[in-house]
Amino acid sequence: MKKEERVTGYSDTKLVEKILHLKQQKNAVLLAHFYQVPEIQDIADYVGDSLGLAQKALISNADMIVFAGVHFMAETAKILNPDTKVVLPDLEAGCSLAASCPKDKFSEFKAKYPEHIVISYINCTADIKTLSDLICTSGNAVQLVESLPKDQKIIFAPDKNLGGYINRITGRDMVLWDGTCEVHDILSTEAVVKLKVENSDAKLIAHPECKAPVLELADYIGSTTAMLNFTSKDDSNKYIVATETGILHQMRKNSPEKEFLIVPTDENCLCNDCSYMKLNTLEKLYLCMENESPEIKLSNKVIKKAKIPIRKMLDISKKLNLIK
Ligand code: 13P
Ligand code: SF4
DSSP: OOGGGOSSOOOHHHHHHHHHHHHHHTTEEEEEETTSOHHHHTTOSEEEOHHHHHHHHHHOOOSEEEEESOHHHHHHHHHHSTTSEEEOSOTTOOOHHHHTSOHHHHHHHHHTOTTOEEEEESSSOHHHHHTOSEEEOTTTHHHHHHTSOTTOOEEEESBHHHHHHHHHHHTOOOEEOOBOOTTTTTOOHHHHHHHHHHTTTOEEEEOTTSOHHHHHHOSEEOOHHHHHHHHHHSOOSEEEEESOTTHHHHHHHHOTTSEEEEOOSBTTBOOOSOTTGGGOOHHHHHHHHHHTOSBOOOOHHHHHHHHHHHHHHHHHHHHTTSOO
């Protein structure tokens, strides 16, 4: 939404003031993903990756969780904290990965592999979670798969890039659902090679949703939180970043002296904004807090079933010391 199309007519400063006031007045917690616009990240109570956000949602005792992220993340918050109202600034904030795996098609796929368990990446709908034995995020996927017996047969959905990466790292042969993230899958390998040649002093860091040729060139692969921590602790001064642009905000905040170059989608275009994440604006955030809508609604049946594999993920992650 362009600023001049605003329905409230408030400036950014006024909106921030009003959001902070509503947060207090309504005892709300604002959880934001790293791919949100900087002005939302800057006023959030917590900014994190999918794993961190799920944990925060679980332990929240706020009266309202305001989720500045995409739909599957807000759904996860609702599943983990069903008695709390969860609102999302724009209900259209979906995810191409989640959309690539519809329930009916996935049920048919699953039926072909009766001996396999299902591990689903958290970037899937609540319906897919109800069909899953274990959920993972990019922050714990490799370790969760490694924690299972070597001969365990596994279907991995919905991201074939992340699934392929886990197969290569762990030597497993998981059956992969054919889904991708429309942002990461189109990051250009040619552009990565060119950037590496032109910046031989830079390290390439990549999200595991990138396709295999990009991952093969990477010096470090990890979730958004893991990439951020890597750039804070590592001693290089320059990084080529293969993920969505939103993460650069925290990287630059944490390491202002370092240089971060984003990987383009092709020679001419820095199109690696997630159009779903970027649907959330300060104005929509204010309106959803004021109106307590749009709200995430799920049936008790779905919540009960989908919660099992998510809780399992959190429990195993705790045992493996991946989370506190
Ligand atoms: P993270 O869990 O690493 O933040 O990734 C979420 C996501 O949607 C990546 O596209
Ligand atoms: Fe989904 Fe990709 Fe956007 Fe992440 S970046 S929310 S995986 S479409």
